[in-house]
Amino acid sequence: MPFSAKDTTVYRADAQVDGKLLKAQQREELAKRYLPSPPSSPDARRKRSNATSETSRFGVRKLLRQQLYALSYALIHIIFSFYIRVRIAYHTVSLGIVSILKYHHRTPEYIQRDVQSLPKKPKHVSVILTLEDGGKRGDAKDRLLNEVAEITAWCASAGISLLTVYEKTGVLKDKMEREHREISKRLQDWFGRYQAPDLHLHSPNMRVISPSNYRGPKLRHGAMPAGVQAVGVNFISCEDGRESVVDLTRVLTDMSQRGKISVNDITTDVIDEELRQVLNEPDLLISFSPYVDLQGFPPWQIRLTEIYCQEDNQGVGYQVFLNALRKYSSATFKLGK
Amino acid sequence: MADLSRWLLTSPPVEWALKGARELLIGTLRQGPIPQHVAFEMDGNRRFAKNHHMEAIEGHNLGFEALARVLEICYKCGVKVVTVYAFSIENFNRPKSEVGGLMKMAKIKLEQLCQHGALLDRYGACIRVLGERDLIPPDVLPYVDRAVEMTKHNKNAVLNICFPYTSRAEMTAAIKATVEEFSAPPTPPATPFSQARITQKIKSNQLKRTDSVPSRDPSPDPHARSDVDDSVSSTTTLNPDSPRHTPKDKAQVNEYKDKETITAETVTGHMYTADCPPLDIFVRTSGVRRLSDFMLWQCHEDAHIFFLNCFWPEFDLWHFVPVLLEWQWRQKQMGREARPGRRVKAE
Numbered sequence: 177m178p179f180s181a182k183d184t185t186v187y188r189a190d191a192q193v194d195g196k197l198l199k200a201q202q203r204e205e206l207a208k209r210y211l212p213s214p215p216s217s218p219d220a221r222r223k224r225s226n227a228t229s230e231t232s233r234f235g236v237r238k239l240l241r242q243q244l245y246a247l248s249y250a251l252i253h254i255i256f257s258f259y260i261r262v263r264i265a266y267h268t269v270s271l272g273i274v275s276i277l278k279y280h281h282r283t284p285e286y287i288q289r290d291v292q293s294l295p296k297k298p299k300h301v302s303v304i305l306t307l308e309d310g311g312k313r314g315d316a317k318d319r320l321l322n323e324v325a326e327i328t329a330w331c332a333s334a335g336i337s338l339l340t341v342y343e344k345t346g347v348l349k350d351k352m353e354r355e356h357r358e359i360s361k362r363l364q365d366w367f368g369r370y371q372a373p374d375l376h377l378h379s380p381n382m383r384v385i386s387p388s389n390y391r392g393p394k395l396r397h398g399a400m401p402a403g404v405q406a407v408g409v410n411f412i413s414c415e416d417g418r419e420s421v422v423d424l425t426r427v428l429t430d431m432s433q434r435g436k437i438s439v440n441d442i443t444t445d446v447i448d449e450e451l452r453q454v455l456n457e458p459d460l461l462i463s464f465s466p467y468v469d470l471q472g473f474p475p476w477q478i479r480l481t482e483i484y485c486q487e488d489n490q491g492v493g494y495q496v497f498l499n500a501l502r503k504y505s506s507a508t509f510k511l512g513k
Numbered sequence: 514m515a516d517l518s519r520w521l522l523t524s525p526p527v528e529w530a531l532k533g534a535r536e537l538l539i540g541t542l543r544q545g546p547i548p549q550h551v552a553f554e555m556d557g558n559r560r561f562a563k564n565h566h567m568e569a570i571e572g573h574n575l576g577f578e579a580l581a582r583v584l585e586i587c588y589k590c591g592v593k594v595v596t597v598y599a600f601s602i603e604n605f606n607r608p609k610s611e612v613g614g615l616m617k618m619a620k621i622k623l624e625q626l627c628q629h630g631a632l633l634d635r636y637g638a639c640i641r642v643l644g645e646r647d648l649i650p651p652d653v654l655p656y657v658d659r660a661v662e663m664t665k666h667n668k669n670a671v672l673n674i675c676f677p678y679t680s681r682a683e684m685t686a687a688i689k690a691t692v693e694e695f696s697a698p699p700t701p702p703a704t705p706f707s708q709a710r711i712t713q714k715i716k717s718n719q720l721k722r723t724d725s726v727p728s729r730d731p732s733p734d735p736h737a738r739s740d741v742d743d744s745v746s747s748t749t750t751l752n753p754d755s756p757r758h759t760p761k762d763k764a765q766v767n768e769y770k771d772k773e774t775i776t777a778e779t780v781t782g783h784m785y786t787a788d789c790p791p792l793d794i795f796v797r798t799s800g801v802r803r804l805s806d807f808m809l810w811q812c813h814e815d816a817h818i819f820f821l822n823c824f825w826p827e828f829d830l831w832h833f834v835p836v837l838l839e840w841q842w843r844q845k846q847m848g849r850e851a852r853p854g855r856r857v858k859a860e
Contacts, residue, residue, distance in 0.1 A: 180528050181528070187578075188574075191574050203625065203628075203629070204628075241540070244540075245540040245541050245543065245544055248537060248540075248541045249544035249545060252838065253841070253842070253845075256838045256839075257842060260842060417813060418780075418810070421684065421688070421777075421780060422775055422776060422777050422779075425688050425691050425775055425779075425780055426772045426773065428688065428692045429692045429696060429772040429775060432692045432693075432695075432696040433696045433769045433772065439689050439692055439693045439696070440689075442688060443685065444681050444682060444685045447681075447684070447688060448681070467817065467818075467843070468819075469817070469818075470812055470813055470818070471814060473813065475680075475684070475810045475812070475813045476681065476809065478804055478809060479681060479804065479805070479806045479809060480803055480805060481803065482802055482803055483802050483803060483804070483818070483820075484802060503802070507801070507802070
């Protein structure tokens with residue numbers, strides 16, 4: 177229990193002079209009143225059971241207290257679930273209204289205008305997407321792809337050149353050629369056939385899929401001042417998370433068993449260098465679920481990543497994306513300081 | 514006005530009523546599912562001090578009081594493991610006076626803790642210090658060891674103090690320990706068999722193998738000869754509290770353990786928190802929405818991350834209750850979605 181005001185003053189005076197004011201004995205006296213009763217040793221328990229059999233009042237009191245707790249638990253949870261439903265409704269409605277009023281009309285210029293005022297933009301954004309209903313429904317993957325294409329277009333318009341899409345099951349990793357076609361088409365819808373940025377699709381351990389006529393970075397003068405000329409999309413799944421660390425450990429073990437390295441050669445830099453091949457540390461991670469749930473996102477790489485999650489939001493929305501960028505630009509970075 | 518409300522809040526009857534309310538709340542929360550492992554990133558001590566025109570170290574002192582409050586709430590609710598981020602390796606970059614002040618504070622608090630060993634037992638909590646032991650200043654280290662030693666026998670609850678810690682360093686240590694486990698030469702059985710004979714046998718086996726593995730350690734003798742030393746040196750890189758290597762498979766005598774058997778669980782088993790239940794709740798105060806190198810491996814799945822806007826010295830039951838309630842509510846929702854609940858109801 178919290179100290180009473182008087183005892184707090186005594187304690188703070190003592191702490192002020194580094195504990196020289198009070199003797200151990202006095203401090204013990206100070207704390208004793210607030211401590212729970214000593215843990216019941218078998219001896220004490222026997223004594224107590226004797227006591228309860230003598231005076232049953234204690235048992236009644238305990239029972240009543242238990243009932244009181246159960247009652248207030250039920251009550252608190254009724255109130256809380258009411259509160260949370262209201263909160264969810266409020267957030268859904270307000271987000272809905274804002275996204276109607278501030279709709280981007282699938283025009284890159286609108287998005288550019290939205291992000292123009294931000295002093296700082298992330299270079300590498302990562303999103304966590306989920307396959308709806310665990311992928312049982314046939315069109316779940318198409319919806320997911322639609323979301324990816326949409327987010328890619330937002331990123332390209334906002335001037336973010338690298339997007340990492342985390343999807344737990346890894347469905348996005350197969351048929352990447354088709355996905356490349358789909359997303360490119362979306363970008364062309366948004367930007368126009370010849371102004372669309374080049375799309376590079378990749379995934380760890382796979383070859384980068386670039387536009388078929390791609391010959392190094394093109395120079396386009398004045399086409400898109402704030403936009404990007406190329407956008408990279410990286411698909412990762414849960415096997416790039418903890419599993420990749422395990423894989424690395426296997427490789428290191430193999431090398432160590434062959435005597436190529438000694439255990440002390442393994443340092444944070446070495447591991448970091450290797451895990452960078454899987455994923456570079458993103459600047460911003462956007463979760464589109466109602467609460468922050470990493471779902472197995474690569475652990476090594478989220479060390480300093482700003483995590484954004486719109487409370488009670490369900491599903492991908494432009495407003496969430498924009499709010500995340502706003503939040504990111506207002507955050508301060510001061511590692512360890 | 515502020516004076517009046519302070520006078521009112523510190524008057525004995527109000528104090529008594531508040532105490533009763535807290536008791537009731539904690540008793541109430543115990544009725545539902547209780548997280549087994551909670552981690553706190555105690556952020557915002559300095560900003561709090563700055564806002565209140567105090568010295569940074571005073572902010573840390575208040576932060577310590579907040580920690581004591583939170584620990585009490587957690588253990589009374591029935592949380593088994595509390596992990597707190599006390600000091601990051603990166604924190605050594607702070608001004609020298611502040612680092613010195615923090616270290617002095619740690620020393621004094623640990624010293625006081627050791628003086629009141631008996632009182633500590635009432636909570637039944639044992640203290641563990643996780644992190645890079647080599648980086649603890651030599652004048653603080655004996656107190657750390659004593660506090661850990663004194664509370665070792667308590668089994669009800671665990672307090673993990675992460676002190677010089679970063680998660681990447683932890684993962685590196687775990688990977689190293691795993692590699693070491695799998696590339697250590699097999700241990701001779703602990704029976705009165707002659708060591709010389711075993712050395713001989715291992716030598717001949719290695720000779721047999723040389724054609725298949727040419728680049729192996731040219732002198733197998735030091736490995737085979739001083740196995741005891743080997744296991745000791747391997748644990749020095751680890752925290753003394755983390756569990757020792759699992760006993761090696763006796764069947765595979767002169768072969769290395771198969772590296773393909775390394776799984777995420779193997780690596781988890783070498784983390785500092787190996788024997789703790791999985792992380793349920795991660796709380797970071799002061800509105801920063803980053804993990805900042807704390808519990809990266811443990812947060813990975815099923816951990817509910819809460820970013821709160823209050824500063825750590827302000828943190829109290831009233832901030833923690835909404836977190837717990839929301840967690841309990843989500844737990845119930847998940848149970849409703851036909852997924853068998855992971856947590857059993859605390860008795």
